[in-house]
Amino acid sequence: MTNLHRTVLIIGGGPAGYTAAIYASRANLAPLILEGPQPGGQLTITTDVENFPGFAEGIPGPELVDAMRAQAERLGADIRTETVTGVDLEDRPFKVLTDTGAYSCDALVIATGASARWLGIGKDKELSMNGGGVSACATCDGFFYRGKEVAVAGGGDTALEEALYLTRFASHVHLIHRRDQFRASKAMQDRALASEKITVHWNKKVADLVTMPSATGQERLEQVLLQDTVAGTEAPLRVSGLFVAIGHQPNTDLFKGQLALDENGYIITEQGSSRTNVPGVFACGDVQDSIYRQAITAAGSGCIAAVDAERWLAEHVHA
Numbered sequence: 210m211t212n213l214h215r216t217v218l219i220i221g222g223g224p225a226g227y228t229a230a231i232y233a234s235r236a237n238l239a240p241l242i243l244e245g246p247q248p249g250g251q252l253t254i255t256t257d258v259e260n261f262p263g264f265a266e267g268i269p270g271p272e273l274v275d276a277m278r279a280q281a282e283r284l285g286a287d288i289r290t291e292t293v294t295g296v297d298l299e300d301r302p303f304k305v306l307t308d309t310g311a312y313s314c315d316a317l318v319i320a321t322g323a324s325a326r327w328l329g330i331g332k333d334k335e336l337s338m339n340g341g342g343v344s345a346c347a348t349c350d351g352f353f354y355r356g357k358e359v360a361v362a363g364g365g366d367t368a369l370e371e372a373l374y375l376t377r378f379a380s381h382v383h384l385i386h387r388r389d390q391f392r393a394s395k396a397m398q399d400r401a402l403a404s405e406k407i408t409v410h411w412n413k414k415v416a417d418l419v420t421m422p423s424a425t426g427q428e429r430l431e432q433v434l435l436q437d438t439v440a441g442t443e444a445p446l447r448v449s450g451l452f453v454a455i456g457h458q459p460n461t462d463l464f465k466g467q468l469a470l471d472e473n474g475y476i477i478t479e480q481g482s483s484r485t486n487v488p489g490v491f492a493c494g495d496v497q498d499s500i501y502r503q504a505i506t507a508a509g510s511g512c513i514a515a516v517d518a519e520r521w522l523a524e525h526v527h528a
Contacts, residue, residue, distance in 0.1 A: 215241040216526075217518055218305055218314035220293050221460075223250025224504045225494025226320035227277035228511030229518075233318075234284035236519045241287045241314075243307060248290060249274035250322045251346075251495070252504055259352060261504055273504070298467045298487050315526045316489050316518040319468075319476065320511060321460040323495040323502070328362060328453055331418030332428070341420065342430030342450045345457075347371040348503065351378045354450045360385055360433055362415050363454035366393045369401045371454045376406040383407075383446060387414040387438050410446075412438045419445065459496050468492075475499050483514035489525070491517050 217233045219226050222244030233240040252258065252270035259267035282288055291307035302313040325345035327334045336343035344350040347361075351374055359379045361372045364386035372384045384401065389411050391398050401407055416436035420428040432447040459475045461468075469477040469486040476485060476492040483491040493514035494507035 212311045212313075213241070214302060214313045215239065215287075216314065216522065217241070217316045217318065217515075218243070218303075218312055219318040219320060220296075220305070220463075221245060221250070221320035221322055221494070221496070222248040222278065222288070223252065223274065223320060223322050223494060224277060224507040225322070225496075225511035225514070226250075226318070227274065227281045228508040229318045229320060229493060229515040230281035230286040230288070230511075231277075231284055232512050232515030233518065234281065234286050236515070238515075238519060238522070239285060239287070240318075240515075241289065241312065242281065243293055243305070243312075244288060244290045245321070246292050248278070250507075251325070257340075257353070258349065258504060260348070270504075277508075293463060296463050296467065298464075298490060301489070303489070316491070316522055318483075318511075318514045318518055319464065319485075319490065319492045319496055320494045320507075320514070321463070321496045322507075323457040323459040323475075323499075325453065326456045326458055328415055328455070330415060332420070333418060333451075333453065336418070336420070336428065336430060337453075339427060341428055343418070343453065344450065345453050346502070347374045347452050347454075350450075350452075351375050354379050356380050357449035358383065358447070359450040359452060360415075360446065360448045361452045361454055363456075364388060364391045364393065365454070365456070366397050367456065368454035369393045369397045371452050372401055372407050373397075373404065375452065376404055379406070379450075381406055381408065383410060383448060385410045385413050385415060385433075385435065388412065410435060414438055415451070416443060418451070457495070457499070457502065459499070461496060471499075473499060483510060483517045484521075489518075489521060491521075 295306040297304040360383040417434040493510035
């Protein structure tokens, strides 16, 4: 089993982790990245990214993260596809265990991201990965449904925000909520209910997904089967896309009891920085961002984490 010490260790490979590695490498900190089981994070399940600066024609999500990874590696980052199984932030240097090795580090950057909560029916997650008509991000994929009818599943602020955003592109938005009242803020409810392009389906849940082969033979969403949560009856609803907006789960199980987390499990960082409550530990990307959750904001926070780590090391370790 390996047992290596590194000045900077980054957990997670995605826009935040790779950007942190790029900046740490350029600062001669020789970072090690432990990518985990899904290198690239949520961008690997995004078809085309059209809102990342620098790509006039857009770029496939997997291609974008591959380019980030290659850039980090070219600058000297040591990238390993190992899954972290445990961390010890009590003593210094910090200790990180993986499925195949053991490491220690002076500064730790956490970029483990967040995972979208799926409905767990049909092939919702699979369809999201191949452009089959299911998504968990209207900002990312709404543009592809211009002039089409779509559905949004959920009843909180996120769901209503997604529905309102989609009215910019879709011909009509069906908002599906399993209860008879929203959990969203009053202001958000008023906006959604006032929109002529949004129809609310109260006391309904998506019971199944109906797909049809596309011209390329790939399965694509054709309609959703709605079930009445009171009467139990079912009825089909024809839509071109389904946006699942029932929340995200930050990947923070490893850090419970060691780092300060908010009520939803996101790592709490100091305002305007990536610093956590443990000196020398920094967090960036979706693991600490419950609001924006975009590739570009994750990349920006990865830069911040690397710069924060560099300055902290200069003051406390390399002084």
